[in-house]
Amino acid sequence: MHRGIIYVTAVMTCGIALGQAESDSQLARRLADPATRSDAVSRVLREGADRIPLLLSWAKRPPEQVNEYELDIGLADVFGQLKAREAIPFLIKNINLSRTNKANTWLKTAEIVEREMPAVAALVRIGLPASRAIMRAFETEAPMSPVERLPLIFVVSRIKDPEARGFLSSVCGQANLERYWAEDGLKNIPEKP
Secondary structure (H helix, E strand, O other): OOHHHHHHHHHHHHHHHHHHHHHHHHHHHHHHOOOOOOHHHHHHHHHHHHHHHHHHHHHOOOOOOOOHHHHHHHHHHHHHHHHOOOHHHHHHOOOOOOOOOOOOOOOOOOOHHHHHHHHHHHHHHHHHHHHHHEEEEEHHHOOOOOOHHHHHHHHHOOOOOOHHHHHHHHHHHHHHHHHHHHHHHHOOOOOOO
């Protein structure tokens, strides 16, 4: 009698676990599909912060047969909506995610930049913890390329963090120094005949 109950319980538990895994993989596919992403984000928001560990695991190792780049966009959307501090390292690492890969995004308004760049928007939504993590990254990380620096500076500039004043002043000073020497170099290089 007990063996039968144990067997039925084990089968039901496995069935539930398999059904959950299937549901998770469906969620991953929906987050990775621009056509279904909004609904998938809404579903995760209804389920709440309990899903963050699963989503963070996908940030490290995406499910098979899911477009990783598109999934990362969906993850950034969810992390921003949940204001998930745990996702800050993922968002910084993927700061250049872009919905459309338009080259001129940085020539647009701040609102368009945030709409086009989901990791940027997520970090701005997270707020002060994101600003402080970015400022620490500037101090501790290897030299960053301008492509990495610009969106990170943008995020800090959009968050009204009183501690960012010194950081932003330093960035301006560096940019001015770079501009000075670049302009000096241009003056000293002869024009082509």
